[in-house]
Amino acid sequence: QVLRQFVRHDSDMATSLVLERSMNRVQLLGRVGQDPIMRQVEGKNPVTIFSLATNEMWRTGDGEVSQGGDISQKTTWHRISVFRPGLRDVTYQYVRKGSRIFVEGKIDYGEYTDKNNVRRQATTIIADNVIFLSDGSVRDKV
DSSP states (O other): OHHHHHHHHHHHHHHHHHHOOOOOOEEEEEEEOSOOEEEOOTTSOOEEEEEEEEEEEEEOSSOSSOSOSOEEEEEEEEEEEEOSHHHHHHHHHHOOTTOEEEEEEEEEEEEEEOTTSOEEEEEEEEEEEEEEOOOOOHHHHO
């Protein structure tokens, strides 16, 4: 009886794993930190790479409604990679440092060995969609 319940439970778990869904989605709205570069690794498709800054701001003080206190800000930099052929080329051609863009994609964690043969970790956003919100001119930043 116990063995049968265990086997049944194991079978149910296998079925639920097949039907289980997961999600890896990222949405970022920020400013481009550098003009994109296009890299071609031998034997692989080219990729457009650029950095994107997002800012988090908060007021320090006694309460959320408080008018007193200082405003603090934290900037987080994200490495964006665009592999999709049409999007990759348009992003390389039109995105410029200072541009305000919306990026949608997935997060990817990888490892590489640097020039000094040290193993490093890298977090990259693989962009599926890029929406251009500005061209980065001074007027757009105000």
